[in-house]
Amino acid sequence: MKAFYTIVKRELRSYFASPLAYIILVVFQVISARFFFLYLQGFLQFQFDPSYQLQTGELNLNNLVVLPYFGTISIVLLLIVPLITMRLIADEKKNYTAELLFTSPIRIRTIVFGKFTASLILLIIMLLLSSINIFVLMVHGNPDFGAVFSGYIGLFLLGASFLSVGIFASSLTENQLIAAVISFGVLLLLWLVGALSDAESSVLGYISVINHYEDFSKGLIELKDVVYYLSLIFLGLFLTYTSLESERWR
Amino acid sequence: MVHVHNLTKRYGSLVAVENLSFRLDRGDVLGFLGPNGAGKTTTMRIITGYMPPTKGTVHIEGVDIFDNPLQAKKMIGYLPETPPLYLDMTVAEYLDFVADIKQVKRKEKKSRIFYVLEKCGLSDVRKRIIGHLSKGYRQRVGIAQALVNNPSVLILDEPTIGLDPLQIIEIRGLIKSLSGERTVILSTHILPEVTMICSKVVIINEGKMVLEESLDYLSEGLRNSGSLLLRVRQNGEGVKEKIMSVNGVSGVKPGSSGEFVITPSEGVEIREELVRLVVENDLGLLELRPLVSTLEEVFMKAISSEGN
Numbered sequence: 151m152k153a154f155y156t157i158v159k160r161e162l163r164s165y166f167a168s169p170l171a172y173i174i175l176v177v178f179q180v181i182s183a184r185f186f187f188l189y190l191q192g193f194l195q196f197q198f199d200p201s202y203q204l205q206t207g208e209l210n211l212n213n214l215v216v217l218p219y220f221g222t223i224s225i226v227l228l229l230i231v232p233l234i235t236m237r238l239i240a241d242e243k244k245n246y247t248a249e250l251l252f253t254s255p256i257r258i259r260t261i262v263f264g265k266f267t268a269s270l271i272l273l274i275i276m277l278l279l280s281s282i283n284i285f286v287l288m289v290h291g292n293p294d295f296g297a298v299f300s301g302y303i304g305l306f307l308l309g310a311s312f313l314s315v316g317i318f319a320s321s322l323t324e325n326q327l328i329a330a331v332i333s334f335g336v337l338l339l340l341w342l343v344g345a346l347s348d349a350e351s352s353v354l355g356y357i358s359v360i361n362h363y364e365d366f367s368k369g370l371i372e373l374k375d376v377v378y379y380l381s382l383i384f385l386g387l388f389l390t391y392t393s394l395e396s397e398r399w400r
Numbered sequence: 401m402v403h404v405h406n407l408t409k410r411y412g413s414l415v416a417v418e419n420l421s422f423r424l425d426r427g428d429v430l431g432f433l434g435p436n437g438a439g440k441t442t443t444m445r446i447i448t449g450y451m452p453p454t455k456g457t458v459h460i461e462g463v464d465i466f467d468n469p470l471q472a473k474k475m476i477g478y479l480p481e482t483p484p485l486y487l488d489m490t491v492a493e494y495l496d497f498v499a500d501i502k503q504v505k506r507k508e509k510k511s512r513i514f515y516v517l518e519k520c521g522l523s524d525v526r527k528r529i530i531g532h533l534s535k536g537y538r539q540r541v542g543i544a545q546a547l548v549n550n551p552s553v554l555i556l557d558e559p560t561i562g563l564d565p566l567q568i569i570e571i572r573g574l575i576k577s578l579s580g581e582r583t584v585i586l587s588t589h590i591l592p593e594v595t596m597i598c599s600k601v602v603i604i605n606e607g608k609m610v611l612e613e614s615l616d617y618l619s620e621g622l623r624n625s626g627s628l629l630l631r632v633r634q635n636g637e638g639v640k641e642k643i644m645s646v647n648g649v650s651g652v653k654p655g656s657s658g659e660f661v662i663t664p665s666e667g668v669e670i671r672e673e674l675v676r677l678v679v680e681n682d683l684g685l686l687e688l689r690p691l692v693s694t695l696e697e698v699f700m701k702a703i704s705s706e707g708n
Contacts, residue, residue: 152500152503153500153501153503156497156500156501157501160486160497163489163493164486164488167488167489168488245484245485245486245487246482246483246484247484247485247486248484249445249450249478249480249484250478250480250484250501250545252449253448253449253473253476253478254473254498254501254502255469255470255471255473255501255502255503256470256501257470398452399451399452
């Protein structure tokens, strides 16, 4: 447990000792806030446009602001997560510090899980920052709290799955840039694969990361979606472990 | 105590280490020699548990490094060929991190870090970022890192590489002062280094052990090779034959510019006779001295005889 804590602490230190974490947080916040403002503006326009008054059922904060806002966040996560994870293991190989870790009395799975946890903490900080906008919305308006809550659960699971894929990509190479490209490619593929088939129930549709997010954004926390994300997280971490372990045997 | 038994490592069809066995006791300082690519680093990586062997076992203080890695690794300090440094940390932060992952007890941590900072001459730079340090200092941080858990087995892969002559002397002194209670294994290309700090030598070539000797025994052998080197001004015909005629000479090998390497028969003192011969024939004595074979020669001999 102490070893795990040590790994997490060092990774967080490393994130915040370099400008990387701050740049990531600022970029994330600026982009998502800009879009939030855009959606809010749209909502206000609709509200005062008499021709839309008929469909009041659809015209609520959730559908016009919260839903697209979360959609934007999920896309920004797709772009930013590879930057968060790229150095996690690739850098250890490049600086030969992997040799220190693997000759220390610490298990490989502790190392992998510690690094994942550190990146997860960065994700949580990002999501907390993004919730400032929602908080403003709650003070001045009346969005459905349940949908906001489930949306955040969904974003957290989505981001965590992205991170686990990113860590795996980082374990495959000692070059950060290659790690980032691999993880972005894989994530994009996982995202778009659903569009290859129309049927919701098809295998490709099931594999798609974003299909599982839709229920969350509608306010539903479905077991099958939670299971999907948890499996993806586990798979990513397991593959990372396997990749590191097999490297020793080569 | 380190016990390496029948160690073999294959990468596909390539054999990196083959049937390597040796045993070191507390206080031993092993000089691990061999040409580049002989399998030194591979062997050290296996001993430290970085990679598993294809065959064979390694015991650290009686604990098998592969059956019980967490326990065995606590007793090891390891400096890889390239020091494993986090360049964005300060020296003190880095050592604190290493102490934590090596599970140094909380009570001892502070004093251990203080001790290695002092011992490696790093006290003045403890607050500096490692990435800003010179190569020599980084190497010292690497050694400090290996010592922070007070290991009973210390494994150093080319510890003096890339240092300036003064630093090399300092580091050698440091390593020497660290032995005693510990078992030390160090690999090096600098052969005099072995004579200076090691108590035991293992030479490997192409993954196989070609020589294992205690240094006392080895240097005894080095001094008493018995051959003499004679250099004379007159280097004409028949000089070799004249030398051969001296009582007790068993072999003469002419070299360049009037040099002769003369091997006497076992235990026979020939110098007096030899000088008389030179003077009587007016050959012009320039030099006569016992030929001390160096570790380099032992090394070359061990490696080339393996090839035959």
